[in-house]
Amino acid sequence: MSDLIARRRNLLGPNVSTFYDDPVHIVRGEGVWLWDADGRRYLDCYNNVPHVGHCNPRVVDAICTQARTLNTHTRYLHEGILDYVARLTATFEDPLKTAILTCTGSEANDIALRMAEAMTGKRGIVATDATYHGNTTLVSHLSRSNVPEVGFGLGENFRHVEAPDSYRIDDPDGQRFAEKVQQAIDDLEGADIGFAALIVCPLFLNEGFPDQREGWLRPAAEVVRRAGGILICDEVQSGFARCGHHFWAHQKQGVVPDVVTMGKPMGNGHPVAGLVTNAEIMERFRNSFRYFNTFGGNPVSCAAAMAVLEEIEEKHLQANALRIGILAKERLAALARKYEVIGDVRQSGMVFGAEFVLDRATKEPAIAYADRVVNAMRDRGILLSKLGRHKNTLKIRPPMPFAEEHLDLLIETLDDVMATTEVRR
Amino acid sequence: MSDLIARRRNLLGPNVSTFYDDPVHIVRGEGVWLWDADGRRYLDCYNNVPHVGHCNPRVVDAICTQARTLNTHTRYLHEGILDYVARLTATFEDPLKTAILTCTGSEANDIALRMAEAMTGKRGIVATDATYHGNTTLVSHLSRSNVPEVGFGLGENFRHVEAPDSYRIDDPDGQRFAEKVQQAIDDLEGADIGFAALIVCPLFLNEGFPDQREGWLRPAAEVVRRAGGILICDEVQSGFARCGHHFWAHQKQGVVPDVVTMGKPMGNGHPVAGLVTNAEIMERFRNSFRYFNTFGGNPVSCAAAMAVLEEIEEKHLQANALRIGILAKERLAALARKYEVIGDVRQSGMVFGAEFVLDRATKEPAIAYADRVVNAMRDRGILLSKLGRHKNTLKIRPPMPFAEEHLDLLIETLDDVMATTEVRR
Structure with a gap:
């Protein structure tokens, strides 16, 4: 190891x-399980990339069959990319019916920001x-x-605005967030830069997946449109049915973004990513920028991505995310009644976690405690992590076939670990 | 089709x-062959991505075995990336012994430019x-x-400097190119931007793979170092033994770059790319930038890339590139004796082509003629393209297992096509 x-x-x-601490x-890997070099088994409660299971x-x-048949670029005609984009865009509302395929979510977001500039001139x-x-x-x-x-x-x-935080910030209908976005827009316009786009993960997953009612993002979207900008939803983490209620998290937010980017789970680990947008934005971008991506949309990547869509549908993984997510929240809420250190429990489909605090009244983040729990869970064979504005919230975001028996093991182990982990700074 | x-x-x-014209x-695909939906076979003289054959x-x-076993990210320890990077860097001279793996050559170049900024502050x-x-x-x-x-x-x-062109520009030892680079550096410094890096493909492949003697790039490299900048060689096209004489084309140029980027052929079409640099640059970048690439260096990508290195070695593909390249140049030179429209024949390992001109004295580029030849070759079942400063040079850059019998078919067909293609504007 060393x-x-x-x-x-x-x-x-x-x-x-x-x-x-101990890598x-x-x-x-297989399904929701991983094995280390010593043959020890771990329950994977962290990885969203192997979306339909390791x-x-x-x-x-699908990968093997296509890799044995043909793997080439999109300057030749091939049905793979067309069949995939047709099936992918069928999961989107109008007018989001056209796509660019890339290899990484970073590449997709890089294009989305250029689309914003192309549309607004800002x-x-x-x-x-x-x-x-x-x-x-x-x-x-x-x-x-990661300020570079x-x-x-x-x-x-x-410009970076205050992240939503349903546990600490009172903003039930998204008005406060919309005001913060408006302030940032004013600031950009005052600095003679102008406003091009707001980009958000519609689950605000890294921010700590706050509880938000349906349509919470609508006021911010209105501010964006009024200012002449575009709304980009980065569904790299939140997409492909993970949020349970909907196939895409922006659908719960009650907004139709101008661009939706996607990545990690799209090919279950095969490097494929992309974005979906409307015909007008696509045309503006395509005509102002000669974009070509050698590996993007190749037949093997499209075969992998198509298999992921099929698997989500045929194994009813969206319904599973909805059901397990609700159960997980109940089980975490039961732990919160037992352990004072749990300040809040949040969940959105197959993303759930508990926020740790040193004091429920002051809500002082229990950051070191969260670290100790994450490492103790790893030692007990459960892989998870932490995130959020204060990095004190458990990040539980397993592969989508995660079932009730896995949830049982996760919660029982967490209960054991919390019973023996001292709450201190 | 429509x-x-x-x-x-x-x-x-x-x-x-x-x-x-007719996509x-x-x-x-198989080896150097591609088949269309009607069952028609094409000789692939264009694609460098399927480096060791379709x-x-x-x-x-390698892809199937690893995809069935494990595909995850590099925040867990895995031998795949370490074994691959060890074998990859063994093909490089000191001190180029450390690597970052990405998914695309674009991502690798994007990092390389940031490394230049990190090292120079410019x-x-x-x-x-x-x-x-x-x-x-x-x-x-x-x-x-592609001016965006x-x-x-x-x-x-x-700043963009005049591309090398052994057919039209007299610069036998690279001094003129070095002077152009110096002028660009002076211009950047005069504009208060400062100079960070020169980035070139060491075969100048897109530029038309000019004939250059060994060490041609040395004067430019000296100018770069004297100005405090770094030299980035983009070996996305030229690397992995394509140039025949060497494994990396910069080795023929007699320079040790500060950063070498690579991509397309690295995984034979699987989306893997990366860069190799020295310990100092890697440390400066890693400490000023928290870079992580979810798919980069995953076990499946590393397995694909390792298999490519093994195949190059065991099938002696570097020696094949050297031998076929020399033969190809002879065969093209014979055509040049027959057809006045061929102004120049150039070759560097498994990259070769003829430059078409309307008049050998004026060297006026025969651009439309090149187009007609490329399309007529496609109609005759041979896939190739054109490139260069005037887009009048045949781009013949086949998979590395391209053999003498394939060269025969290519040259015979080209002879036929040229015999019946009218030379006009």
Whole structure:
């Protein structure tokens, strides 16, 4: 293990993060399970990339069959990309019926921001102050947690607004958030940059997936449209039925975005991503920018992505996310009655977690405690993480076939771990 | 066919380019061959992505075996990425011994430009005026052919110098090119932008793969270092033994770049790419930028990439590129003795082509003629394209297992096509 870490440091450089104080060395996966090099089994409560389960046979077969037949680029005609985009866009409301396929969510967001500039002639972008949207030079500026010391001076175009937080901030109908967005727009216009787009994850997942009623994002969307900007929803984490009630999380928010980007779960780990938009934006972008992506939309990637859509439908994974999510919230709420350290329990389909506080009255974040719980869970064979504005909220975001028996094991183990983990700074 | 084109227009938007006046609808590939939906076979003289042959069994098996076992990200420890990076960096000279893996060459170049900023504190980038290095917002500015109307105002950081051209520009030892680079550096410094990097394909492939003696790039590299900048070699097209004499084309140029980026052929079509650099640059970048790429370096991508390295070695594909390239040049030179329209024949390993001119004295480019030849070759079952400063040079860049019998078919067909294609504007 220490040999592996030393090799990593030499071959990949410093500051390449691993999870857990005692990193895991995973060698095999199946469904919601992972195995390490010693044969030990872990319940995967973290990974959303293997959306329909690790090594899902339908996806693997689709990849192998297509890789044996043909893998080439989209300058030749091929039905794979057309059949996939037709099926993908069928999950969207009008007028979101046209797509670009890329390899990563970062590439998709990089295009989406250029679409905003192409449509508005402006460059000002608004995001929340606790988000992450990817790693290109342009897109990395969306993350305040990752404020780049390098980045070609692009920072001036970005404004970060207070992230929603249903536990700490009173904003039941999204009016406060809309006002913050308006302030950022005013600031961009005052700085002569102008306003191009608001980009958000419609579950605000990294922000801590706050509880929000249906249509919560509508006031912000109205502010965006009134200012002549476009609304980009980054559904890299929230999409493909994870939120349970809907196939796309923006549908719960009651808004029709101008651009929806997607990635991680799209090919169950195969590098495929993309965006969906309306004909007008697509045309404006395509005519002002000669975009081509060599690997984007290749037949193997499309086969993998198509298998994911089929698997979600045939295994009723959206209904499973809805059902398990509700159960998970009940089970976490029961733990909250037992452990004072749980300040809040939140859930949105197959994303759920508990926010830890040192004191329910002051809501002081129990950050170190969250760390200890995450590491203790890993030692007990359960993989999860933490997130949110204060990094004190459990991030439980398992593969979609996660079932009640897995939830039982997760909650029982969490109960055990919490019973023996001291609450202190 | 027209139905497919209409579906493309609706689902993917306008201005999504296809090859050929009569686009091909490819459904199957094997080695250097492609088949269309009507069962017609095409000799692939164009595609460098299926580097070790379409649907190469070793690569397909590696992908399938690993996809059935585990596909996850690099925040868990895994030997796949370490074994691959060790083998990859073994093909590089010191001190190029550390790597970042991404999904696309665009992502790799996007990082390389940030490394240049991180190392120099400056943002000025120099490239040639006939190149292409990828499609992110930042990287797309490297292409003058693709001058973005949108692009967040990044254009001011870029300078484009006259591309090398051994047929039209007298620069036998690279001094003139070095002077042009120096002028661009002076211009960047005069504009208070400062100089960060020169980025070139060391074969100048898009520029028309000019004939250059060993060490031709050395004067430019010296200018770059004297000015405090870094040299980035984009080996997305030129790398992995394509140039025949060497495994990496910069080795023929007699320079050790600071960063080498790579992509397309790396996983034989599987979306994997990356860069190799020295420990100092990696450390500076890693410490000033928290870079993470979800799909980058995943076990399946590494398995595909490892199989490509193995196949190059075990099938002696570097030696094949050297041998076939020399033969190809001889065969094209014979055609040049027969057809006045061939002004120049050039070759660098498994990249070769003829430059068409209307008049050998004036060297007026025969652009429309080149178009007609490319389309007539497609009609005769041979896939190739054109490139260069004037887009009048045949681009012949086949998969590396391209053998003498394939060369025979290519040259015989080209002879036939040229015999019946009228030379006119």
